[in-house]
Amino acid sequence: MNVVIVGMGIIGGSFAKAIKKYTNHTVIGINRSEAPLNEALAVGAIDKIGTELDLENADLIILCTFPNAAINFIKENAVYIKKHCVVTDAAGIKSKICPTMVKLARENNFIFVGSHPMAGKEKNGFGVSDADLFLGASYIIVPCEAPRYAVNVLYHLALQLGFGGIRITTPEEHDKMIAFTSQLPHALACAYVLSPSCPNHNGFSAGSYRDVSRVANINAQLWSELFLENKEPLLDELGTLIENLTQIKNSIELNDEDKLRNILKRGKAVKEALGE
Amino acid sequence: MNVVIVGMGIIGGSFAKAIKKYTNHTVIGINRSEAPLNEALAVGAIDKIGTELDLENADLIILCTFPNAAINFIKENAVYIKKHCVVTDAAGIKSKICPTMVKLARENNFIFVGSHPMAGKEKNGFGVSDADLFLGASYIIVPCEAPRYAVNVLYHLALQLGFGGIRITTPEEHDKMIAFTSQLPHALACAYVLSPSCPNHNGFSAGSYRDVSRVANINAQLWSELFLENKEPLLDELGTLIENLTQIKNSIELNDEDKLRNILKRGKAVKEALGE
Numbered sequence: 001m002n003v004v005i006v007g008m009g010i011i012g013g014s015f016a017k018a019i020k021k022y023t024n025h026t027v028i029g030i031n032r033s034e035a036p037l038n039e040a041l042a043v044g045a046i047d048k049i050g051t052e053l054d055l056e057n058a059d060l061i062i063l064c065t066f067p068n069a070a071i072n073f074i075k076e077n078a079v080y081i082k083k084h085c086v087v088t089d090a091a092g093i094k095s096k097i098c099p100t101m102v103k104l105a106r107e108n109n110f111i112f113v114g115s116h117p118m119a120g121k122e123k124n125g126f127g128v129s130d131a132d133l134f135l136g137a138s139y140i141i142v143p144c145e146a147p148r149y150a151v152n153v154l155y156h157l158a159l160q161l162g163f164g165g166i167r168i169t170t171p172e173e174h175d176k177m178i179a180f181t182s183q184l185p186h187a188l189a190c191a192y193v194l195s196p197s198c199p200n201h202n203g204f205s206a207g208s209y210r211d212v213s214r215v216a217n218i219n220a221q222l223w224s225e226l227f228l229e230n231k232e233p234l235l236d237e238l239g240t241l242i243e244n245l246t247q248i249k250n251s252i253e254l255n256d257e258d259k260l261r262n263i264l265k266r267g268k269a270v271k272e273a274l275g276e
Numbered sequence: 277m278n279v280v281i282v283g284m285g286i287i288g289g290s291f292a293k294a295i296k297k298y299t300n301h302t303v304i305g306i307n308r309s310e311a312p313l314n315e316a317l318a319v320g321a322i323d324k325i326g327t328e329l330d331l332e333n334a335d336l337i338i339l340c341t342f343p344n345a346a347i348n349f350i351k352e353n354a355v356y357i358k359k360h361c362v363v364t365d366a367a368g369i370k371s372k373i374c375p376t377m378v379k380l381a382r383e384n385n386f387i388f389v390g391s392h393p394m395a396g397k398e399k400n401g402f403g404v405s406d407a408d409l410f411l412g413a414s415y416i417i418v419p420c421e422a423p424r425y426a427v428n429v430l431y432h433l434a435l436q437l438g439f440g441g442i443r444i445t446t447p448e449e450h451d452k453m454i455a456f457t458s459q460l461p462h463a464l465a466c467a468y469v470l471s472p473s474c475p476n477h478n479g480f481s482a483g484s485y486r487d488v489s490r491v492a493n494i495n496a497q498l499w500s501e502l503f504l505e506n507k508e509p510l511l512d513e514l515g516t517l518i519e520n521l522t523q524i525k526n527s528i529e530l531n532d533e534d535k536l537r538n539i540l541k542r543g544k545a546v547k548e549a550l551g552e
Contacts, residue, residue, distance in 0.1 A: 248514065
């Protein structure tokens with residue numbers, strides 16, 4: 001296949017490197033700025049730097065930009081995309097993107113299959129991209145209205161790149177679950193480190209501080225966008241978490257040891273039932 | 277030294293194994309039930325199973341039980357402890373324990389130095405104890421009124437056992453910091469996994485779910501006790517966290533992207549300033 005990757009950050013760069021390492025596909029890179037493209041070419045992560053004209057020969061286009069930039073790229077370049085080309089994204093939200101992309105796909109005769117590689121690092125940019133970033137990670141495919149063969153293109157590629165589990169779901173289910181598994185921990189990490197105690201933690205902290213605070217080193221622009229585009233599910237999760245924390249706080253305030261112990265026991269039971 | 281360890285759970289067992297591995301001290305184990313003592317003796321973690329009479333020859337007593345059990349043990353056995361013996365604990369809170377212990381020490385001519393090894397696992401009991409549990413971990417010493425030489429006994433031992441950083445502080449500072457670095461993440465982990473979404477997370481989760489939820493597999497009895505004995509500092513931290521989460525929630529509700537991005541940026545700035 002001719003694979004065009006749009007956006008040479010950590011995700012796009014890792015897709016490029018992984019495809020070169022684990023498949024025989026040709027990889028063409030497109031990026032707003034030139035520096036990451038030159039670097040990608042120099043290290044062999046891409047076979048060439050692409051232009052709009054390369055879209056005409058692309059079998060697969062992987063959009064690895066911010067969500068809104070992905071939509072704008074397709075709006076501006078849809079006319080170049082060849083018939084039946086499979087277009088996918090890598091965005092952390094799906095309900096807002098998928099209908100727009102499906103409409104663009106129908107109007108321009110390409111096929112959109114949403115997807116979300118559940119991988120990343122605390123740092124961004126091509127410099128931290130890694131051919132093995134996806135090993136063992138989850139890959140979520142959101143077919144929308146795409147035909148089976150197009151879904152299979154992504155499914156097969158994900159297996160080749162070493163993803164550890166591939167899940168096929170709807171945009172709504174994806175966004176509801178991501179609000180809990182990914183967005184809430186990111187919101188939480190920022191809320192946590194904003195405690196006035198945080199700057200003095202050194203010497204008093206162990207694994208639990210490190211784990212909760214880890215993802216506070218956030219791309220504020222990207223995550224603000226993701227949070228607002230997944231408003232309702234994230235508000236639900238934030239509301240539930242605040243309510244649960246308030247229950248714990250109230251039981252401590254009232255010295256209600258039975259209630260407190262029961263809340264903690266219920267938490268433990270959830271983890272145990274999951275075998276974690 | 278003759279070292280008596282009271283409580284053969286994960287912490288007491290790890291102290292026993294580490295002292296045998298890294299020093300030439302004699303280790304005597306005391307425990308409410310017999311099974312862990314027999315196991316400890318069988319694997320060479322202790323030199324003998326102790327009785328009250330062994331307290332008469334102890335140079336160092338390390339209390340590795342729940343906080344209230346540690347106080348009760350000393351109340352019942354203080355008469356057996358030899359003059360100038362150094363007694364320490366391993367409890368996660370200090371303000372409630374230290375004054376009682378200091379009073380008992382003064383009345384009975386032993387020396388109390390509070391301490392807190394910042395290490396643990398998600399599982400408990402002698403079976404998961406480990407001679408290398410403390411390698412690189414923080415060790416917090418709370419001298420209360422103890423003389424310098426007694427503090428040095430613990431300081432030197434901590435270095436031998438491989439602790440990575442030793443901090444000397446007051447009970448109040450200890451409890452304030454622990455509320456943030458340890459108790460809050462444990463409360464948080466339980467509050468987080470009680471979301472109705474949690475049981476379905478598989479296939480949608482990555483590192484951030486794993487990290488926040490990790491310590492939800494909690495000893496509910498121990499942590500209820502710890503939370504209630506550190507009431508005010510923990511209520512402060514819970515209040516701050518709930519307030520910060522509410523700010524994030526409100527900014528999403530109002531589509532206030534500037535406010536949301538600023539909160540996330542402030543979180544990122546805290547982590548960056550700490551070099552994390």
